[in-house]
Amino acid sequence: MKSKKKGKNLWRDHYTDKAQKAGFPARSVFKLEEMQKRWKILRPGQKVLDLGCAPGSWLKYASQIVGDSGRVIGLDLKPMDQPDKPNAQFIQGDAFELTQEFLDEIGRDFDVVLSDMAPNTTGIKNVDALKSAALCESALAAAVTVLKPGGSFVCKIFQGEGFDAFIKDVKKYFTKHKIFKPESTRKQSREIYVVGWSKKGGSHVRT
Numbered sequence: 001m002k003s004k005k006k007g008k009n010l011w012r013d014h015y016t017d018k019a020q021k022a023g024f025p026a027r028s029v030f031k032l033e034e035m036q037k038r039w040k041i042l043r044p045g046q047k048v049l050d051l052g053c054a055p056g057s058w059l060k061y062a063s064q065i066v067g068d069s070g071r072v073i074g075l076d077l078k079p080m081d082q083p084d085k086p087n088a089q090f091i092q093g094d095a096f097e098l099t100q101e102f103l104d105e106i107g108r109d110f111d112v113v114l115s116d117m118a119p120n121t122t123g124i125k126n127v128d129a130l131k132s133a134a135l136c137e138s139a140l141a142a143a144v145t146v147l148k149p150g151g152s153f154v155c156k157i158f159q160g161e162g163f164d165a166f167i168k169d170v171k172k173y174f175t176k177h178k179i180f181k182p183e184s185t186r187k188q189s190r191e192i193y194v195v196g197w198s199k200k201g202g203s204h205v206r207t
């Protein structure tokens with residue numbers, strides 16, 4: 001029992017240390033990197049919205065890929081320092097309270113919307129899954145509003161209640177989707193990523 005626990009900690013430290021050495025504040029960067037290596041979701045010159053961006057690993061990674069001709073806007077409930085790259089910006093806010101004015105202000109010309117948002121967990125699987133699904137539905141509503149037709153969506157969700165309904169909704173707005181569990185995700189974690197490609201034409205705000 002003891003050695004199993006030690007093994008788990010060593011495994012977690014490997015990704016945390018690796019992220020720190022590479023200059024990223026969180027190990028979550030490797031999950032996005034895995035998806036990027038597989039599908040080249042991010043490209044130079046793109047405009048990207050990163051929901052739940054703190055402490056800023058995905059924001060930094062995405063800003064490196066989109067480069068000087070691109071732009072990344074990150075949003076999180078928690079405060080965070082402004083990124084040191086001129087093409088990246090942090091806005092503190094709640095994804096459940098994105099107003100039409102705010103979405104109009106940031107623009108409706110995004111190429112990619114990322115959401116790595118996670119709720120505060122209770123430890124009760126169904127409750128946590130429903131809280132995660134609610135965050136995902138709000139990320140999807142933002143994505144269908146601000147993405148250009150043809151845009152892509154990456155969203156973390158906890159498997160469980162609300163998952164099937166969320167996939168059904170993703171299918172309504174995206175031509176193709178995949179469900180992906182990165183290698184760098186903790187094995188015991190119920191989190192999984194949904195990637196939607198090629199947003200269908202038009203923009204719909206779910207009410």
Ligand SMILES: C[S@@+](CC[C@H](N)C(=O)[O-])C[C@H]1O[C@@H](n2cnc3c(N)ncnc32)[C@H](O)[C@@H]1O
Pocket residue numbers: 025026028029051052053054055056057058059075076077078093094095096116117118119120135
């Ligand atoms: C796993 S962390 C994201 C890590 C980030 N992708 C990175 O690479 O640094 C999840 C984030 O979701 C944020 N979050 C949770 N609920 C949110 C909400 N309603 N609106 C905005 N952010 C939220 C949390 O504050 C937390 O910082």
